[in-house]
Amino acid sequence: MTDIKGRAAVVTGGGSGIGAGLAKELAKQGAAVAVADIKIENAQKVANDIIAAGGKAVALHVDVCDRASIKKMAAEAKAALGTITLVFPNAGATSFDALMDMSDDDVEWILTVNLMGVMWTTRAFLGDMIAEGKGGHICATASMAGLLPGWIPVHVPYSAAKMGIIGMMMNLQCELTQHNIHTTSYCPGGVATGMKKNNSSYRPAKFGGPGQDEVHVDEKVSFNNNMPKFYTPADIAPMVLNAVSNNRAFAFDHAEHRKEFQRTYSSIVEGCYDDIQAWEDKHGTPTPNPTGPVLEKIN
Numbered sequence: 001m002t003d004i005k006g007r008a009a010v011v012t013g014g015g016s017g018i019g020a021g022l023a024k025e026l027a028k029q030g031a032a033v034a035v036a037d038i039k040i041e042n043a044q045k046v047a048n049d050i051i052a053a054g055g056k057a058v059a060l061h062v063d064v065c066d067r068a069s070i071k072k073m074a075a076e077a078k079a080a081l082g083t084i085t086l087v088f089p090n091a092g093a094t095s096f097d098a099l100m101d102m103s104d105d106d107v108e109w110i111l112t113v114n115l116m117g118v119m120w121t122t123r124a125f126l127g128d129m130i131a132e133g134k135g136g137h138i139c140a141t142a143s144m145a146g147l148l149p150g151w152i153p154v155h156v157p158y159s160a161a162k163m164g165i166i167g168m169m170m171n172l173q174c175e176l177t178q179h180n181i182h183t184t185s186y187c188p189g190g191v192a193t194g195m196k197k198n199n200s201s202y203r204p205a206k207f208g209g210p211g212q213d214e215v216h217v218d219e220k221v222s223f224n225n226n227m228p229k230f231y232t233p234a235d236i237a238p239m240v241l242n243a244v245s246n247n248r249a250f251a252f253d254h255a256e257h258r259k260e261f262q263r264t265y266s267s268i269v270e271g272c273y274d275d276i277q278a279w280e281d282k283h284g285t286p287t288p289n290p291t292g293p294v295l296e297k298i299n
């Protein structure tokens with residue numbers, strides 16, 4: 001179990017949508033919350049709501065595409081609330097364009113904000129979490145688009161980044177169990193937020209700067225005709241914190257995705273492993289010595 005009450009938390013992208021929902025629910029369950037966002041005015045509104053409801057919060061500016069900005073925000077969060085032991089790297093941005101229709105800058109932005117933003121945010125807090133010795137949790141917002149890359153087409157850099165988060169969280173767990181720190185990949189599968197409308201306004205200057213255009217989603221190709229039902233951030237936040245409390249490797253929010261998950265992975269397991277089983281039946285299994293007889297046979 002990871003207890004929420006009495007801990008200090010940080011939520012990046014806490015100024016709107018899922019991050020705002022998580023920040024408010026964390027405060028409701030007794031955590032003090034650093035609400036960090038590239039749009040400080042939105043983070044401040046969320047922090048004000050938490051304080052008005054009797055909770056403890058501070059609003060901080062961060063651009064998760066900028067390592068120095070993350071380090072500054074982590075120092076400010078610690079100064080305001082003490083050692084942060086609940087980390088929610090959640091800030092992100094999306095794209096709904098075919099890979100070759102995207103600019104180089106946008107490809108790099110989507111990978112940086114979604115993947116490196118989570119990496120640098122995790123690293124900015126983890127040293128203190130380990131040193132504190134009181135356990136804790138890192139719950140990064142990935143996506144069903146990471147777990148089921150074929151679910152939403154025209155999502156290549158986004159899907160790569162979100163799959164990367166899942167690998168990061170699962171591998172990091174191997175290092176952190178000894179410290180009683182746990183990791184979760186939260187895979188939203190349809191939450192009504194401001195992302196579609198506001199997405200291009202999140203683009204930092206080094207990737208071309210903010211735009212005003214809405215995300216264009218081509219109805220013909222989007223969601224493989226499998227449009228998700230949308231929860232609200234207030235609906236999903238208790239589901240995510242329940243997964244965190246129970247130290248689950250994943251937090252999901254749509255039970256209907258179980259079938260899609262099973263279909264995707266069973267076709268991989270059955271198809272690809274049938275092939276390799278047939279190969280090994282014919283050529284033999286590997287020996288402990290990598291330069292041994294099996295490799296010689298294959299070569």
Ligand SMILES: NC(=O)c1ccc[n+]([C@@H]2O[C@H](COP(=O)([O-])OP(=O)(O)OC[C@H]3O[C@@H](n4cnc5c(N)ncnc54)[C@H](O)[C@@H]3O)[C@@H](O)[C@H]2O)c1
Binds near residue numbers: 013019062196204
């Ligand atoms: N809404 C969904 O259905 C859905 C599905 C899958 C994954 N997600 C993921 O959930 C997370 C939250 O998205 P949301 O749906 O709440 O959208 P949202 O647009 O409401 O929130 C995104 C937040 O991130 C902030 N942000 C963007 N770039 C930033 C940066 N460089 N530094 C700091 N903050 C930055 C924005 O200001 C905003 O507050 C994202 O990682 C997104 O990819 C959402």
